Amino acid sequence: MKWKTTTAAAAVTVFALAGTASAEGELNIYNWGDYTSPELIKKFEETYKVKVTITDYDSNDTALAKVRAGGHGFDIVVPSANYVPIFVAEGLLLEARPDQMENFKNVDERWVNVPWDEGRHYTVPWQWGLSGTGVNTKVYGGDINTSAIFLDPPAELVGKINVAPEMNDVLFSAIKYFGGDWCTDDKELLKKVRDKLVEAKPKWLAMDYSVTEKLPAGDYAAVFYWNGAIMRSRIKNPDIKFGYPKEGFPYFMDSVAILKDAKNVDNAKLFMNFIMEPENAAMISAFAKYANGIKGSEQFMPDDMKDAPELVVPAEFEAAGEFLLSCSPEVQQLYTRIWTDVQK
Amino acid sequence: MARRQRAYDIRRQPGFGLIALFTFFALYLPIAALVAYSFNAADSLSRWDGLSLRWFISAWNNQAVQDASIRSLLLATWAATLATIAATMAALATTRTPNYPGLTFKYAFINQPLMVPEIVTGVALLIVFSRIKVWTGYTGMGYLILAHTAFCIPFAYLPIRARLESMDLTLERAAADLYATPWRAFWRVTLPLLRPAIIAGFMLAFVISLDDVVITEFVKSGGQDTLPTYMLGQLRRETSPEINAIATVFLALSVVLVTVFYFVNRRRP
């Protein structure tokens, strides 16, 4: 009898430890890899006595697939602007009404009435930036302000290029490379885009997100990637230079959203409010080196970000930038199929 | 009959020794490199800055690593315990008997997890479990424990079945002759004789569960990273030699377990 009670007690204890503990005091964040400031998380944990777990993903598609499958156990996800409408349409997001939160007043007006979340009923800004090229100038000394770096790579770079595994950024650049408009359904042009990408892919080394380590270390000689990660690479290795593709480059914004089946909604809301505080938003940017969309955060930012060549778009390239928005479902489906062709 | 003395050793094959030594060298060189780099003082894997324990300390202080380690150990304990119990029962049911209908079926069933590639089991479990997770709302560790138990059973089963098949029946018969109930005879005679095999089976299952990355990757919910899946996530980024330190500790743990397993198995009565 005694033996039985002891065993039962032990079993209950271990199960309690192994099972998800009570929802209180926890927060599960599903975010892009290498994107979340550890200091920010530490501060949040200490302020609210909440234990935060971060899980990485490498593309919007991966995140969408995992969340869509269900039973993921995450509370927060950070999709890009063009994916937010899909998440909303699929009924995956909670209408958390961040626009009624205390710190919402700090959000830059530019990022309040955005097309993917009019009036910010679902999401708050996390970071925004742009995609461009990053080249090790010791390996290649030519013009880097062009998408040709990865679409028609010069001989020095062939086999040493990493391309972000993100459908929309890559397709955007390729469409612009042929002079098309984003969201075009011109099949002539898209055929050229597909063929070009299929032709270029064997010249790439990887489609991965380990840029901040491998680009400065010399494992990659060039990347098509996001400006913040390239800036971090340049800090480690001054030979790295950032290029603004003159044919056209996309701006992106990733936004924090709460998932509909989140278990820790209260903590997730606390987190939303928390990151709209200028000092905290600055921590996000200081780590990942992207701008954040919160007014007044500049004063808390490290000096090296104020005039970084990766972050301040030179006047001559300003016209080439365009915000990456979602296209109609039909066009999106067409793009997905092109991308599948490329990815396989 | 006297053996003729030969001028050469008939067992020798030229070059085999060299290839073998090269193989052993190649088998241990990467591991040695991994361990060496874990003591590297530099921030990056690309440089060597002298000896230091800083990455071990930093790994030790890393909350995510701590959580993942504890989760891995708990999971392995659970899965190995359940698998060993189920495997012992199954071994008792499938040995020391003339062939009966369903016996081959049971063998095939129990060994099935060994035949199917892990990735296939992984995605199949993803399909089924994600639906169950949505239906029940329960997203706890139960799924991982169940999945691990399933693929641990054949490993626990192997040594226990082997031991049962080679075991002497006389002691059990003697117990039965002395009017011991079958349960008492099992508890007092069979089980003590089986103990080394049960321990061996448990340890095999434990190591197998501890090592699993593929099935865990597909079954886990948010915040359920085990040490291997945590490492898999980090590996794509190679952020720091901290990952080497974790790997070195993991490696040491495996070596200890294998050594213990080896001696437990050798000292069988």
Next chain:
Amino acid sequence: MATAAETARAAEARDRRDRWLLSAPGLIIIFVAAIGPLFVMLAYSFMEKADYGDVKFGVFSLEGWVSVLFQRDIFDDTLGLADAHLSILWRSISLSLYTTVLTLLFGFPTAYFIATRPATTREVWVFLVTIPFWTNLLIRTFAMQQVIRNEGLINTALISLGIIERPWQIMNTDLAILLGMTYVYLPLMVLPLYASIEKLDFRLIEAGYDLYASRWQVLRRIVIPLVKPGIVAGSILVFIPSLGAYVIPRVLGGGKSMMLGNLIELQFGAGRNWPLGAAISITLMALVMVALLFYVRNVSRSGASHG
């Protein structure tokens, strides 16, 4: 009154029932968490894919199976061979075969070497093979990465010796996957080979030499036929996990050199085509079954007991 025969039959029936009850927990767990899901997956492979992952439940479609081998052209909707899938299938099979050959080339002499050591040191050598065998696969893959990466052991050595100027790009290529799989699966080849060579009757070899056979002839005509079951067992043990490899190509292949395992993951992740992923999984399983059948037939035909 029951006859002796009836009592015996009743006892036998009871024994059967007990044996089913005893094995029930194990069988149920394996059914729920290993075999059952495979049938669900089979059903999924015949359903229509939903837009963002998952399937349209109960909607029958052969699209998943068709797209294993064929693809519709995006622009003119004609059906052609899915060369991307075929090339991944081919890479999986050929890399697995190469891995098997390489592990055999290195594993056979190693196993032979161990088996011909004196009994006292033999155990130590076996133990040295066993340790990597039980070490986490991920850690061994990672260890391999330290050797072949651009700043790794091989490149550092070659550059400092002045043999090459620029790092030799091994990471993220098929060669990296091949080296990784050979390294990781080598113990799976050595152990069964060793078990088989150890049982070898060296008097037969002596007889061969007495008949003036050369070393090569002895190896080819006597040793190899006798240890064939070990060779087949080792090859199967290496070939099957190579075919289903996922971690090694993911870590060493850089997300570009895919094998079947990664293609399956892609369909359940970013590719969001579950029926296709399910169909490829079942294809992979079928390939494994073919390899196993080959094994069973070969071992039973050679008539020897396998080790």
